[in-house]
Amino acid sequence: MVSNTSTIIEQSLDALLDDQSFLPELSGETRRKAFTSLTSILSTPNHIHKSFLRIALEDGKVTRIPAFRVQHNNIIGPYKGGIRFHESVEEEEVSNLAALMTLKNALHEVPFGGGKGGVVIDPRKFKVKELNQICRKYVQYFSQIIGPEKDIPAPDVGSGEREMDWMMGEYKSIHPGMKYRGSFTGKSVVNGGSLGRRQATGKGVYFSLRYMLHDFTKDKYKWLNERDNIFAKTVLNHKDKSLKIAIQGFGNVGSVVAAEANKCNFLNNKVVAVSDRNVTLHNSDGLDIPELIKYTKSNNGELPIDEESLEEANVKATICDRDDLLTMDTDILVMAALGGQIHQENMKQIKAKIIVEGANAPITGEADSYLSEKGIVVIPDILANAGGVIVSYFEWLQGRETQFYSEEQVYEKLYDKMQHTFETVYPQYFGDAFPLRQNCYIHSVMKLSTILFKQGKLY
Ligand code: NAD
Secondary structure (H helix, E strand, C coil): CCCHHHHHHHHHHHHHHHCCCCCCCCCHHHHHHHHHHHHHHHHCCCEEEEEEEEEECCCCCEEEEEEEEEEEECCCCCEEEEEEECCCCCHHHHHHHHHHHHHHHHHCCCCCCEEEEEECCCHHHCCHHHHHHHHHHHHHHCCCCCECCCEEEEECCCCCHHHHHHHHHHHHHHCCCCCCHHHCCCCCHHHCCCCCHHHHHHHHHHHHHHHHHHHHHHHCHHHHHHCCCHHHHHHHHCCCCCEEEEEECCCHHHHHHHHHHHHCCCCCEEEEEEECCCCEEECCCCCCHHHHHHHHHCCCCCCCCCHHHHHHHCCCCEEECHHHHHHCCCCEEEECCCCCCECCCCHHHCCCCEEEECCCCCECHHHHHHHHHCCCEEECHHHHCCHHHHHHHHHHHHHHHCCCCCHHHHHHHHHHHHHHHHHHHHHHHHHHCCCHHHHHHHHHHHHHHHHHHHCCCCC
16 A cells, blocks of 8 residues: 555554653564564555446346455444545545545544445446446445445445445345345435435535634634744634635535535635636635525535536536636635545645635645645644544434434534544644644554554564
8 A cells, every 4th residue: 555645654653652651561573573563464455356347228238347446444343434436546546535434433432443445436327226226236245245234334535325325235135144235335314324324424524624714723822922933823714704715526525524614603704716626616706505505405416517507507607727726816725526636736826825625635745744834734634524434423322222313403513523533633733833633643643553562463
């Protein structure tokens, strides 16, 4: 696994190796050996499962579709992570995303390990019956390695509630008489899904920003002012300012972030640009987010692409090229589309001073280092976009207890859990100038290492 994730895991372990106050029971040669073991455990997945799903297409042809399930680590609990349906899915990326899930769950104290799945298809090119067959075959092929206490998949890019319902149904047929509700999360509410699951990631992403710029800054204003820390200066420069937000991606995550920003009374912010796979829409006075959401709901999730459709949507905006959004003159950039969007070629043109990662790994390693050196605050994926897995955990719990929470209760519990993490990592970030991503990784790695050590797995 060669990626930003594995590099930061190694850097975090190097920092901890030198810190004798961490696991003081380990010293000298024993300590060095234990840390070598830790590096290999955390940098490699426990299992990589690969299969070819044999699917009969409606035109009579038969095709074999590559599919993966990577189980990275389960020291904290059953493997957990989404199944991505995308034509670019490949083993290495799925492995990196599985590792990120292990770290994310450890950071937010969700009692799950990390896993990830992928199916190499463009789901828009398949008929509904074919997709149903793909989902059911996925469960049949991996039926022995998934389950409520083993590995619990969820939706990811290209998959959603419908696919999770089909998959749970197939799991139930294959394992008659066994507990099945907790085998998949992200299901429809009628099938045991949690209220608020669809909104959870976007709500959490916006909360990570609001908590930093409002709650934390207000509470720690004097302390932040006294810090000789470039990130503290960036945040203070944005306090009480009128903030312009641009959001890349207007799907499940991006549209909820936009709606949250639009109704937030704590920050003086407006969404001035949004983009999707086709277009960027810009209005320096602020876009009409409720109208855009209404339009996308009845237009296959897509934003208006020309003057006629803007008029139909009743929205005033300038139509720009899709990637223009990234380099627009805004204060905050929310990444809610795909991985690898800010990279070596465009990192120097980024004008936003605060970036929030709703997508997983939207910034490459080089760009991440460059942005941090410039004092740009990056609220990383591991911290910001955990709302989905946190509410998935609530879904799993509700399925187990067959007791269901109201939508308000779900959000209250979500914010409590995320706030607990922010209270741990934000003071460290503004205190010692490690980038926030590394601070979060150090925290996760400490938790995982301690458990591995206490279970006698380091030798
Ligand atoms: P989605 O499919 O609902 O929306 C994706 C959006 O991105 C769409 O508007 C699409 O048009 C747009 N898009 C695609 N390519 C683009 C491009 N090149 N430029 C601009 N926009 C582009 O997906 P989602 O559920 O909103 O997830 C978005 C990201 O967040 C994904 O990377 C996903 O892995 C990550 N994420 C999602 C969740 C969740 O619970 N949904 C949880 C954690 C992480």
